[in-house]
Amino acid sequence: MTRIFWLSFLLLFGEILALRWLGIEIPVVRDFPNLVIMVCLVAASAGISKASSKSLDSKVMLGLICGACFALLTPLIFSVQLGLPALSLKFGGADDASAITRALVVLMVVVSSLYAIFHLIGKWLGKEFENAPPLKAYSFNLLGSIAGTVAFAVISWLAVPPYVWIAVAGAVTFMVYRKPVVPVLTLVLAAAAFTTSSHSMWSPYSKLDVEPIVLEQNTVLGPDNYILNSNNQYFHCGLEVLTPAQEAKFKEEAKKREAKTNRNLWHPFGWVQLPFQSTPYHDNVLILGSGSGTDVAYDLANGVKHITAVEIDPMICKLGRERHPNKPYIDPRVDVRNEDARTFLRYSKDKFDLVNFAFLDPGSTLNSASFLRVDNYVYTVESIRAAIKLCNENGIVCMSFATGAGSPVTERLYKSITDANGGVPPVAFTNQELYSCYFVFGPGMKNFNPANLKAVDLVPYKTTGEVRPCTDQWPFLYLAYDTSGLWLYVMVLFVAVVLPALLLLRGGGTGISGAEWANMFFLGQAFMLMETKSITHLSLLLGATWIVSSAVILTVLLFAFTANLLVSKKVVPPVHVLYACLLVSLLIQVFVQIPESSSMSPVAITSIYCFIDCFPILFGSMIFSTCFGKTKFATQALAANLLGVSIGGLTENLCILIGTSNLTYVAMVLYGLSYLAVLRRGSEKQAVGAE
Numbered sequence: 001m002t003r004i005f006w007l008s009f010l011l012l013f014g015e016i017l018a019l020r021w022l023g024i025e026i027p028v029v030r031d032f033p034n035l036v037i038m039v040c041l042v043a044a045s046a047g048i049s050k051a052s053s054k055s056l057d058s059k060v061m062l063g064l065i066c067g068a069c070f071a072l073l074t075p076l077i078f079s080v081q082l083g084l085p086a087l088s089l090k091f092g093g094a095d096d097a098s099a100i101t102r103a104l105v106v107l108m109v110v111v112s113s114l115y116a117i118f119h120l121i122g123k124w125l126g127k128e129f130e131n132a133p134p135l136k137a138y139s140f141n142l143l144g145s146i147a148g149t150v151a152f153a154v155i156s157w158l159a160v161p162p163y164v165w166i167a168v169a170g171a172v173t174f175m176v177y178r179k180p181v182v183p184v185l186t187l188v189l190a191a192a193a194f195t196t197s198s199h200s201m202w203s204p205y206s207k208l209d210v211e212p213i214v215l216e217q218n219t220v221l222g223p224d225n226y227i228l229n230s231n232n233q234y235f236h237c238g239l240e241v242l243t244p245a246q247e248a249k250f251k252e253e254a255k256k257r258e259a260k261t262n263r264n265l266w267h268p269f270g271w272v273q274l275p276f277q278s279t280p281y282h283d284n285v286l287i288l289g290s291g292s293g294t295d296v297a298y299d300l301a302n303g304v305k306h307i308t309a310v311e312i313d314p315m316i317c318k319l320g321r322e323r324h325p326n327k328p329y330i331d332p333r334v335d336v337r338n339e340d341a342r343t344f345l346r347y348s349k350d351k352f353d354l355v356n357f358a359f360l361d362p363g364s365t366l367n368s369a370s371f372l373r374v375d376n377y378v379y380t381v382e383s384i385r386a387a388i389k390l391c392n393e394n395g396i397v398c399m400s401f402a403t404g405a406g407s408p409v410t411e412r413l414y415k416s417i418t419d420a421n422g423g424v425p426p427v428a429f430t431n432q433e434l435y436s437c438y439f440v441f442g443p444g445m446k447n448f449n450p451a452n453l454k455a456v457d458l459v460p461y462k463t464t465g466e467v468r469p470c471t472d473q474w475p476f477l478y479l480a481y482d483t484s485g486l487w488l489y490v491m492v493l494f495v496a497v498v499l500p501a502l503l504l505l506r507g508g509g510t511g512i513s514g515a516e517w518a519n520m521f522f523l524g525q526a527f528m529l530m531e532t533k534s535i536t537h538l539s540l541l542l543g544a545t546w547i548v549s550s551a552v553i554l555t556v557l558l559f560a561f562t563a564n565l566l567v568s569k570k571v572v573p574p575v576h577v578l579y580a581c582l583l584v585s586l587l588i589q590v591f592v593q594i595p596e597s598s599s600m601s602p603v604a605i606t607s608i609y610c611f612i613d614c615f616p617i618l619f620g621s622m623i624f625s626t627c628f629g630k631t632k633f634a635t636q637a638l639a640a641n642l643l644g645v646s647i648g649g650l651t652e653n654l655c656i657l658i659g660t661s662n663l664t665y666v667a668m669v670l671y672g673l674s675y676l677a678v679l680r681r682g683s684e685k686q687a688v689g690a691e
Contacts, residue, residue, distance in 0.1 A: 001132065001136065001137070001140045002140075003124075003128050003176055004125065004128045004129070004132065004137055004140040004141055004144065005140045005141075005143055005144040005147070006144060006172055006175050006176050007121060007124055007125045007128065007144065007176055008125065008140065008141045008142070008143070008144025008145050008148070009144040009145070009147050009148040009151070009172055010121055010144075010148070010169065010172045010173060010176070011040075011044055011118070011121050011122075011125065011144075011145070011148070012144070012145045012148035012149060013148035013149075013151055013152055013168070013169060013172070014040070014117070014118065014121065014169055015036070015037055015040045015041075015118075016148070016149075016152045017152065017162075017165045017166070017169060018036050018040065018114060019036040019037060020156075021162045021165065021193070022036060022110055023036065024206065024207045024231045024232070025196055025207075025232070026106060026110065027231065027232065027233070028103045028106065028107060029107065029110060032492060032493065032496075033652075033653075034532075034649035034650075034652065035111075035492075035493070035496060035497070036110075036114065037646075037649055038493075038496070038497045038646045038647075038649040038650065039111050039114045039115060039118075039496055039497060039500075039646075040114055040118045041118075041642050041643070041645050041646035041649075042115070042497055042500050042501055042642075042643060042646045043114065043115040043116075043117070043118035043119040043122060043500070044118045044119070044121060044122035044125070044642055045122060045639045045640075045642035045643040045646065046119055046122060046500065046639070047118065047119040047120060047121065047122020047123035047124075047125070047126060048122045048123070048125055048126035048129070048635050048638055048639040048642065049126070049635065049636055049639035049640075050123060050126070104492070107492060107496070108495070108496075111495075111496045115500065122639075122642075124176065124177070125141075126635045126638070126639070129141075129634045129635050129638060130634070130635055132634075134628050134629055134631060134634040134637075135564060135567060135568045135625060135628065135629045136568070137634065138564055138625065138628060138638075139561065139564050139565065139568070142557055142560055142561040142564060143561065145557050146554060146557045146558065146561065149550055149553050149554045149557060150550075150554065151168065152165070152550070153547065153550035153551075153554070155168070156204045156547075156550070157204060157547070159201070159202050159203055159204065159315065160202065161193070161194075161197055161200065161202050162193040162197060162202070163190040163191075163193040163194045163197075165193075166186060166189045166190045166193055167186060167190055169186075170182060170183065170185070170186025170187075170189075170190070171186075173186070174186075201315050203313050203314060203315035203316070204313070204314070204547065205312065205313050206230045206231050206313065207230070207231050207232065208228060208229070208230055208235075208313075208315055208316070208319075209228070209229040209232075210226050210227075210228055210229075210319070210323065211226060211227040211228075211229060212224075212225075212226050213225040213226055213227060213237075213239075223325075224240070224323070224324075224325045225237065225238060225239050225240055225325055226238045226323065228291075228292060228316070228319065235291070236291045236292065236294070236359065237292075237294065238292040238293070238294060238319065238320075238323060238324045238325065239269070239294050239325070240297075240325035240326060241294070241297045241298050241300075241301045241326055242269070247269055250269070269455075270455040270456040271359075271400060271434070271436065271438075271455070271456055272294055272295045272298045273298065273455035273456075274398065274400070274438055274453055274455055274456060275295075275354055275356040275398040275400075276298065276299060276302055276304075276354075277452045277453050277454065277455060278354070278396060278398050278440050278448055278452070278453065279353065279354055279394070279395075279396050279444060279447055279448065280447055281353035281354070281394050281395070281444065281447070282299070282302070282303070282304045282305075282353055282354060283304070283305045283306065283353050284305065284306050284308075284350070284351070284352050284353050284354075284392075285299055285304050285306070285307045285308070285352060285353060285354045285356065286307075286308045286310070286350075286352045286354065286355045286356065286390065287299075287307060287308070287309050287310065287356045287358055288310050288341040288344070288345075288355070288356065288357050288358060288360065288378070288387075289310070289311065289341060289357065289358040289359065289360035289378075290309035290310060290311045290320070290336075290358060291311060291316055291320070291358065291359075292316055292319045292320045292323070292324050293309065293320035293324050293326070293327075293328035293329055294324070294328075295356065295358050296309050296320070296328040296329070296331075296334055297324065297326035297328040300326075300328055300331055300333060300334070301326075304333070305333060306333055306334075306335070307333060307334045307335070308334075308335045308337060308350070308352070309328075309329065309334055309335070309336050309337065310337045310339060310341050310344045311336070311337075311338060312338070312339060312340050312341065313338075314338050317329060317336055317338050320336075321336075340542070341357075341360065341378050341383075342377045342378050342383050342540065343541070343542055345383055345386040345387055345390065346386060346540075346541070347602055348390060350390065351390060351391070351392040351395070352390055352391060352392065352395055353391075353392060353394060353395050353396075353444075354395065354396060354397075354398065355387045355388075355390055355391060355395065355396075355397045355398070355442070356397075356398050356399075356400075357378075357379075357387070357397070357398065357399035357400065357401075358400060359400050359401070359402060359436075360378055376470070376475055376476075376477040376478070377472060377475050377539065377540060379401075379413060379416060379470050379477050380416065380470045380471050380472050380475055381416050381419045381420045381469055381470065381471045381472075382420075382471065382472045383472075384397070384399075384416060384417055384420035384421075385420040385421075388420060388421060388441070388442055388443070391442045391443050391444065392443075392444075393443055393444065394443070394444040394447055395442055395443060395444045396440060396441065396442035396443075396444045396445060396447075396448060397439075397440070397441055397442040398438070398439070398440055399413065399417070399426075399438070399439040400436060400437070400438055401413060401436065401437050402435065402436050403435065403436070403437055404430045404431070404432045404435040404436065404437060405430040405432060405437075405459070405461060405462075406464065407437075408467060409477060409478060410430065410437045410461070411463065411464050411465070411467045412467045412468070412469065412470055412477060413437070413439065413470075413477075414426065414428055414439070414461065414463055415466075415467050415468075415469045416469040416470045416471075417439055417441055418469075419469050421441050421442075424441070425441075425463070426439040426440060426441035427439070427440045427441065427445070427448065427450065428440075428460070428461035429450075429453070429458035429459060429460060429461055430458070430459055430461050431456055431457060431458055431459065432459070433457075434456070437461060438453075438456075438458060471659075472540060472594075472660075473659035473660055473661050473662075474655075474659045474660070475660070476656065479656065493650060497646065497647075497649075497650060498650070501643060501646065501647060511632070511633045511636065512631070512633040512636040512637060512640070513681065515677045515678075515680040515681040516627075516631065516633070516637065516677070516681050517636065517637070517640045518640075518673070518674075518677040518680075519627055519674050519677035519678055519681065520624070520627070520628070520637045520638075520640035520641040520644065521640045521641065521643060521644035521647075522644060522670045522671070522673045522674035522677065523620060523623060523624045523627075523641060523644060523671075523674050524640070524641040524642060524643065524644025524645040524646075524647075524648060525644040525645065525647050525648040525651060525670050526620060526644075526648065526667045526670035526671050526674065527617065527620055527621075527624075527644070527645060527648065528644070528645045528646075528647075528648025528649055528651075528652070529648050529651060529652060529663050529666060529667045529670070530613070530616050530617050530620065530664075530667055531552070531553070531556050531617065532648075532649075532652045532663070533613065533660065533663050533664065533667075534552050534555075534556065534610075534613040534614060534617070535548070535549055535552045535553075536660050537594060537609055537613050538551070538552050538606070538609070538610065538613070540594055541594065541602070541605065541606050541609060542602075542606060555610065555614060556614065556617055559614050559617050559618045559621060560617070560621040560624075562618070562621075563618055563619075563621035563622040563624075563625055564621065564625040566622065566625075567622060567625035567626050567629060568625075568629070572622050572626065575623055575626050575627070575678060578619055578622050578623050578626065579619075579623065579671070579675050579678075581619045582616055582619035582620055582623065582671055583668070583671075585612075585615040585616045585618075585619055586616050586664055586667060586668050586671070588612060588615075589612055589613065589616060589664050590661075590664050590665070592609075592612055593661065594609055616667070620671065623674070624641065627678070628641075651666060651670075654666060
């Protein structure tokens with residue numbers, strides 16, 4: 001049982017490690033939500049189902065693992081030469097064919113490597129399950145998964161670099177497979193991780209690199225200024241606030257520099273002034289996405305009495321306190337809130353003269369693909385409406401974003417603001433040179449004078465047509481239905497996930513009936529949907545953070561462990577009653593939605609909706625454990641369940657069409673199919689008994 005625990009630890013810890021590390025170092029991987037998890041689960045499922053197979057012995061598998069590790073090293077070590085940060089699946093560029101081809105090659109290398117690694121882990125785990133009581137083995141499987149989740153959450157919180165993550169994974173691997181090849185591969189992978197991030201800071205959310213701005217001597221801009229890169233992409237600048245005369249002189253100096261440096265340096269000087277120039281009232285200011293604090297420093301220099309600065313990343317907050325030239329976060333007039341912007345908007349009771357949505361996304365997200373399915377709950381109608389409610393009678397809301405005229409994102413923001421503002425459109429501007437847009441709206445618009453916006457050359461924005469607004473039920477700010485991009489997105493998922501799954505189905509398993517296999521598969525598929533929906537719901541309540549995601553995964557695993565324990569003690573009702581309870585819990589989830597605001601405390605409302613989200617998982621887990629405890633083919637049943645979990649990650653993409661809340665209906669259908677499989681299995685047993 002000890003091996004099951006550590007192999008399960010390794011499986012879950014390794015999945016999260018691959019998801020986070022590869023997603024950061026190879027940005028194009030982030031364009032496919034759940035891709036890494038789905039590939040790992042399909043591979044593990046294949047390994048478990050082939051646990052007794054002699055088709056690939058250990059030496060051959062280890063050879064494949066070595067090849068996979070070195071295949072992964074190539075793009076990571078030669079990141080600059082291959083141009084990994086610039087790889088994209090975006091159509092329309094001058095070099096799009098070459099860039100897309102290279103991106104697809106890198107993606108397939110990643111997928112193939114992960115498949116080989118997790119196939120072997122699955123095979124080891126399957127062998128242990130073959131000779132163990134199913135429910136007892138499953139308990140240790142869940143305990144190992146819980147430990148893996150906690151371990152990675154702690155590592156993320158401590159902000160240790162990836163070579164430590166790899167060392168932990170290598171140490172656990174050596175515990176279950178004591179061969180010299182394990183420490184050798186661990187050292188090689190850790191060395192590769194060290195070469196790509198030896199000078200980086202790893203926050204709970206991203207890889208951060210501080211690049212000092214080196215300027216010629218005697219420039220008006222003093223020392224200690226820097227560019228902050230996040231996940232190998234430009235994020236923002238930490239710049240000293242200058243007087244108007246100094247700023248004019250610096251801009252003249254900046255014109256002599258090359259275009260990119262010029263843009264990155266003088267862009268903040270003008271743009272941070274726009275919110276301040278948008279209203280004559282500045283006593284109490286809220287800045288969402290305050291970053292290192294340049295916006296805060298400008299407002300302080302211009303006499304703002306109190307600033308609430310909301311920044312989710314603790315490492316970036318630390319830069320604002322210790323590294324920024326003006327050190328704005330140590331000023332007593334500043335209240336720094338290290339939390340998610342949406343969470344702050346939900347629970348704050350303060351009133352502000354100015355609410356400033358700063359550049360929460362510098363635009364790098366949009367450059368990676370023509371079809372992006374990335375969630376964002378800060379720019380939804382509900383979030384914007386909450387920001388408007390925080391304004392006093394003369395207050396206004398300002399929003400900046402790194403898209404220009406003609407971008408569907410600019411149009412979606414315009415539409416979302418209009419819907420949130422009771423049908424009143426915002427005053428909107430764009431600047432194509434900086435490729436940015438600026439919106440002004442709120443109850444204090446009578447005091448807004450566009451003639452005061454002198455810091456940047458702005459052009460009035462003209463709406464281009466109808467788009468779907470961004471809402472909590474449809475939070476896809478970046479989504480544009482580009483036909484070529486959508487086709488590429490679907491094909492990558494088909495080759496990486498669906499094709500291996502179909503091959504696994506074709507290989508099948510020996511002994512397990514079709515009805516029993518289908519029951520396990522649909523239970524896994526529905527389980528993944530409900531877990532994803534739980535993460536979405538709690539992200540709305542507590543923020544889209546790694547801590548929240550880890551807490552949800554941990555809670556789900558604890559519910560599954562509790563369910564398995566209850567089934568082991570034989571204190572659960574018959575499976576038909578469990579399905580009825582499951583249906584009731586899903587119906588409650590349908591009719592009880594998270595409110596935009598509430599008088600209840602954050603702890604109370606979070607607890608209520610956590611239980612509403614997790615009760616279907618509890619009953620679903622009881623059903624799984626009940627069926628799993630009766631199976632004579634534990635490895636095949638577990639493989640079917642893991643495959644279902646993986647395909648559940650694909651099914652979750654239906655939210656693009658139906659919205660996130662309607663995934664509950666999809667889960668009902670899947671659990672219904674599972675119940676039909678249970679009935680079919682019962683009929684088969686009766687038929688065998690009659691014979």
